[in-house]
Amino acid sequence: MHIRWNWKRKTIAALLLGAASLWAGTGRLSTRGGSRVRADYPAGRPATVRTVSDDAAARAAFLAAAPVFTHPRCQNCHPAGDAPLQGDDSHPHAQSVKRGPDGRGKYGMKCSACHQLTNLPGANMPPGAPNWHLPPPNMRMVFVGRTPGELCRQLKDPSQNGGKTIHQIIEHVASDKLVLWGWNPGEGRTTPPLGHTEFAGLMNQWASNGAACPETAENR
Amino acid sequence: MIALNVNRRQYSVDVDPATPLLWVIRENIGLAGTKYGCGMAQCGACTVHIDGEAVRSCVTPVSRAAGKIVTTIEGLSADLSHPLQQAWIAEDVPQCGYCQSGQIMSAAVLLRENSKPTDSDIDDAMSGNICRCGTYPRIRRAIRRAAQLMASGGAK
Ligand code: FES
Ligand code: FES
Numbered sequence: 001m002h003i004r005w006n007w008k009r010k011t012i013a014a015l016l017l018g019a020a021s022l023w024a025g026t027g028r029l030s031t032r033g034g035s036r037v038r039a040d041y042p043a044g045r046p047a048t049v050r051t052v053s054d055d056a057a058a059r060a061a062f063l064a065a066a067p068v069f070t071h072p073r074c075q076n077c078h079p080a081g082d083a084p085l086q087g088d089d090s091h092p093h094a095q096s097v098k099r100g101p102d103g104r105g106k107y108g109m110k111c112s113a114c115h116q117l118t119n120l121p122g123a124n125m126p127p128g129a130p131n132w133h134l135p136p137p138n139m140r141m142v143f144v145g146r147t148p149g150e151l152c153r154q155l156k157d158p159s160q161n162g163g164k165t166i167h168q169i170i171e172h173v174a175s176d177k178l179v180l181w182g183w184n185p186g187e188g189r190t191t192p193p194l195g196h197t198e199f200a201g202l203m204n205q206w207a208s209n210g211a212a213c214p215e216t217a218e219n220r
Numbered sequence: 221m222i223a224l225n226v227n228r229r230q231y232s233v234d235v236d237p238a239t240p241l242l243w244v245i246r247e248n249i250g251l252a253g254t255k256y257g258c259g260m261a262q263c264g265a266c267t268v269h270i271d272g273e274a275v276r277s278c279v280t281p282v283s284r285a286a287g288k289i290v291t292t293i294e295g296l297s298a299d300l301s302h303p304l305q306q307a308w309i310a311e312d313v314p315q316c317g318y319c320q321s322g323q324i325m326s327a328a329v330l331l332r333e334n335s336k337p338t339d340s341d342i343d344d345a346m347s348g349n350i351c352r353c354g355t356y357p358r359i360r361r362a363i364r365r366a367a368q369l370m371a372s373g374g375a376k
Contacts, residue, residue, distance in 0.1 A: 096343065096347035097347075098344050106345065107329050107330045107334070107344060107345035108274030108330065109274075109326075109344065109348050112273065112275070113267075113273070113274050113275050113348070114261035114275075114279055116281065120279055125260055
């Protein structure tokens with residue numbers, strides 16, 4: 001319920017934004033000579049969104065997807081500091097685990113000392129997925145404490161995203177095994193507020209509508 | 221059957237591939253120097269090496285070790301000549317001893333990657349190995365001594 005309400009609120013904001021930019025004559029609609037109806041828009045979304053400008057649709061899609069990035073299953077390995085985080089309260093990882101020179105831990109405290117290729121059965125057992133790691137220190141991709149706008153700009157910026165194109169970003173969120181782990185995190189762990197298919201769909205809409213980033217004061 | 225190389229010897233064990241490596245080392249192969257503390261990667265007592273990297277053998281499925289080189293505390297050296305073994309003896313580190321094989325296996329990775337560790341390097345490397353007897357100050361001294369031994373070529 002909360003997610004749906006949120007979506008409506010954000011859609012209205014996007015519509016207002018789209019209308020404002022049309023009125024000001026600066027929207028992409030006016031330069032392209034009309035709105036396009038997107039056949040790839042997933043079912044269940046308000047039909048009105050189809051007629052707003054590309055930028056507004058992109059922003060609305062990103063805003064709807066953003067809570068996934070800052071869910072503990074995703075942000076715990078995208079910390080602001082040098083320690084991975086754990087739990088739904090995102091506390092620093094037990095055993096003083098560190099990011100290390102390549103994001104894979106340090107010395108005998110590398111991620112793979114405990115994290116296997118799959119989750120281990122039982123509560124509080126180490127979760128696992130292929131390539132378990134944090135972003136490296138020179139490409140930190142921080143999610144913790146980021147606004148949707150900050151997340152979006154970081155994600156688009158090749159100097160901050162590991163040199164990825166938008167297309168590669170979309171591929172990454174759609175099929176990377178470590179990303180997918182967030183929706184299969186093992187016993188006792190919550191999952192992000194959207195399903196993975198919905199999340200990947202929104203990211204795809206964001207990209208296909210031009211990947212504009214949220215710009216309103218509260219989301220910038 | 222799973223083929224394992226443990227301390228430079230070949231073994232073939234008939235176990236479920238998901239069996240923790242620790243069980244196989246202790247029960248099937250009979251090397252009891254590696255200890256069971258928590259069984260959930262929290263204490264470090266079960267630390268061994270796979271291809272030179274520390275793993276918590278209590279949570280590592282034996283299948284991960286197939287075709288790799290496993291080293292346990294018994295395999296660090298055959299004659300107590302490893303600098304860590306010499307330093308541990310010289311500093312009289314163990315109290316009850318239960319955590320110590322895991323401590324030494326973690327310290328071995330540290331010294332391989334960093335021959336002159338600072339106190340903060342030692343913290344980063346050893347923070348996953350709990351000692352309920354609180355021998356941490358002696359462990360720190362022993363690691364420093366082992367680093368010196370290695371630097372002076374006093375032990376192999
Ligand atoms: S017994 Fe493996 S970490 Fe405690
Ligand atoms: S010496 Fe007793 S637990 Fe470390």
